Amino acid sequence: MKRVRRSLPQRFDFWEKEVGLSTPRDQAACGSCWSFPNVGTMEALNKHLTGDDTEFSEQYFVDCTFTYSGCAGGTANEGYKLTLMRQYMLSAADWPYTADCNIYQPCKFTKDIATFRRNALNKIWIQDYVPLSKNEEGLLEGLLTSPVSFGTQISGDLFSYSGGEFKDTSCASNPIPHAMLLVGYTEKTLRVKASYGTAFGDYGYINYVRGDRSLENCGFYNSAFMLLATYRRDVEYEYCNEGHPATYQACRDSCKAMNTKTKTGWDLAVIPTKYHDQVVVDKLAVDYPGLQTSDKFRFFWIGLQNQDRTETYTWVDEFTPANYLNISRNGAGNRYGLIDKTRASGLQKTR
Structure with missing residues (x-):
């Protein structure tokens, strides 16, 4: 950033x-x-x-x-x-x-x-x-x-x-x-x-x-x-496209399709803190034990956007500033532990 x-x-x-x-x-x-x-x-x-x-x-x-x-x-x-x-x-x-x-x-x-x-x-x-x-x-x-x-x-x-x-x-x-x-x-x-x-x-x-x-x-x-x-809100994570590989748009569409009149806010994952990063890593370890390092789970779509291909990133959720990007580390900008690249599968969140 x-x-x-x-x-x-x-x-x-x-x-x-x-x-x-x-x-x-x-x-x-x-x-x-x-x-x-x-x-x-x-x-x-x-x-x-x-x-x-x-x-x-x-x-x-x-x-x-x-x-x-x-x-x-x-x-x-x-x-x-x-x-x-x-x-x-x-x-x-x-x-x-x-x-x-x-x-x-x-x-x-x-x-x-x-x-x-x-x-x-x-x-x-x-x-x-x-x-x-x-x-x-x-x-x-x-x-x-x-x-x-x-x-x-x-x-x-x-x-x-x-x-x-x-x-x-x-x-x-x-x-x-x-x-x-x-x-x-x-x-x-x-x-x-x-x-x-x-x-x-x-x-x-x-x-x-x-x-x-x-x-x-x-x-x-x-x-x-x-x-x-930033402000605190409840955050919940699930897999988009039922955990199957998907394009960025297909993954995001799958997230948004989960919105109902009583439960709204689903979109690509916003990961506002290191605590939330660990929550997602722990979720992977429980749901797919021993497979986190395989090709299937190496890449994840997350809710960061950089549409103008600049150094400035924003979350799909405009409420949360994109501060948690490990900007205190040299060369960082989109590192999230096991969720540090974007392809194949995804997570979604609600508020």
């Missing part, structure tokens, strides 16, 4: 001022900084798309991401990777943050995750995370899509910050790995949401001086991600 560059405004405070962000929370003594920007981004996208201001649980990530405590640290996209496959989050109300890093207990929500019980992420799909260009412009462009989760180095000087403009001149000589959330910028500063509570800094935020050399020295631009999301 081709990404079109958008012109940058002189200042940008959309996420903080127009959408509204949750109050900065305190990670305390737990090394869970990575979970806070991931949660913050998903909260913001959820509120922007649906108006729902549910606060999500960092403690869920701490307890249910690894086979050890998330207080041991993680990357700036760790929570994104997990959510792409689960499409599940707990609310902060259901599982408050405790910062307990002394004793690790295995995730107690395995059954809830499997059945989507108490799923606070029930209005949107998380489609993909996209690594941004390793410069200021890349991060600012990312902000036009979502708040930007990034990893960097900080120094102990940050903990004495109490507001105003900030330069971390000691981060290269005394580096501490850290993850934070870029939420906006002015002509002079980059606005960052921290994870030390509202008593820290500028009511929980840091205003980094733009263009300062320390930002590059700190690795400020080296590991940053924007997040793609």
